Amino acid sequence: QQVSIQAPQSATANDFIEVFKQLSGEHPGVRKGHAKGVCALGSFEPSATAQARFDTPLFSDQAPITLRFSMGGGNPNADEAANAPRGMAVMFDLDNNRQHKIAGLTTPMFAGKNPEQFLGLLRINYAIAQGEATSADRKAYLEANPEAARQGEWLQSHQPAAEYTSANYFGIHTFYTTLTNGELQAFRWTLVPKAGETLLTEQEQKNLPKSFLAKRLSERLKDGPVEYEWHWQLAKEGDPINDPSQVWPKDRETINVGTLKITESGGESCTPINFDPNQVTDGISTSQDPVLQIRSPAYAISYGKRLQGQ
Numbered sequence: 001q002q003v004s005i006q007a008p009q010s011a012t013a014n015d016f017i018e019v020f021k022q023l024s025g026e027h028p029g030v031r032k033g034h035a036k037g038v039c040a041l042g043s044f045e046p047s048a049t050a051q052a053r054f055d056t057p058l059f060s061d062q063a064p065i066t067l068r069f070s071m072g073g074g075n076p077n078a079d080e081a082a083n084a085p086r087g088m089a090v091m092f093d094l095d096n097n098r099q100h101k102i103a104g105l106t107t108p109m110f111a112g113k114n115p116e117q118f119l120g121l122l123r124i125n126y127a128i129a130q131g132e133a134t135s136a137d138r139k140a141y142l143e144a145n146p147e148a149a150r151q152g153e154w155l156q157s158h159q160p161a162a163e164y165t166s167a168n169y170f171g172i173h174t175f176y177t178t179l180t181n182g183e184l185q186a187f188r189w190t191l192v193p194k195a196g197e198t199l200l201t202e203q204e205q206k207n208l209p210k211s212f213l214a215k216r217l218s219e220r221l222k223d224g225p226v227e228y229e230w231h232w233q234l235a236k237e238g239d240p241i242n243d244p245s246q247v248w249p250k251d252r253e254t255i256n257v258g259t260l261k262i263t264e265s266g267g268e269s270c271t272p273i274n275f276d277p278n279q280v281t282d283g284i285s286t287s288q289d290p291v292l293q294i295r296s297p298a299y300a301i302s303y304g305k306r307l308q309g310q
């Protein structure tokens with residue numbers, strides 16, 4: 001197979017399921033992305049500011065939440081000390097049988113401005129693993145597709161968090177919310193641990209076993225709940241809406257829309273959930289970010305396969 005430094009012309013949800021399988025092998029019954037993870041439970045308390053400014057049932061009342069923390073990638077035995085993205089997914093159980101879902105990463109940006117750039121990067125990684133391409137090919141690809149390089153650069157220049165609950169998680173994509181005056185406002189979210197970030201030292205990274213995050217989580221929760229503030233950054237005219245490889249300027253107005261409190265971990269309550277972030281409640285809508293859009297069919301294929309034991 002010829003290695004191309006151009007991103008492919010097209011990328012389908014099935015292309016991703018295929019390349020995840022190539023990169024990580026077949027693991028029947030588990031998620032095709034973020035295969036390794038742990039469930040948690042808790043509650044969400046909206047802030048008075050969120051209730052005053054945004055017209056959505058997401059902020060009507062306190063709500064139970066079901067969460068899953070995970071390692072990026074399709075390997076259920078992933079090394080948790082690696083400089084790799086981690087995920088946090090939350091389902092909010094709202095009144096009147098409504099639900100809202102979010103799923104973010106520990107990196108502020110994604111590895112590509114569109115699915116094609118990300119797919120090209122994964123294909124080069126696979127070609128390298130097969131001995132059919134070299135790191136020079138990868139470098140040439142990233143020079144031709146600089147947006148696909150940003151997430152990797154960020155990961156190389158930041159130590160991973162010491163615990164699942166001591167990291168910031170970024171929603172990355174743009175969503176819209178309805179203001180109480182009826183206008184639409186574009187926003188991006190971040191979950192910020194109230195106790196702050198703690199990072200692995202390079203020494204710990206070398207010595208830790210492959211799996212330590214689920215244990216650290218259950219030990220942490222023995223000391224009491226862990227809390228996150230949920231920050232919504234509001235767009236200004238001209239901010240990139242549909243490009244998840246670009247972050248917005250830090251000075252944008254940011255609202256603390258509420259507190260997520262995590263009380264328990266373990267069990268299987270999150271296993272049968274498809275945390276598709278396009279499944280939003282009333283008063284919230286999705287942007288046309290093509291990476292956000294392709295997540296629905298990719299998650300649905302993965303969900304269907306794992307429910308069938310494939």
Ligand code: HEM
Pocket residue numbers: 016030031032033034037068069070086087088089103104105110115118170171172173244273274275291294295298299302303306
């Ligand atoms: C082309 C882009 C992407 C593809 C093809 C993709 C694919 C997948 C797949 C197949 C799953 C497993 C779903 C399941 O079986 O329930 C998954 C899980 C996940 N993805 Fe993505 N993803 C993409 C982009 C992103 C982005 C941009 C983020 C964060 C902003 C993200 C965060 C997550 C998280 C946190 C999970 C784990 C959810 C859980 O715990 O169930 N993904 N992804």
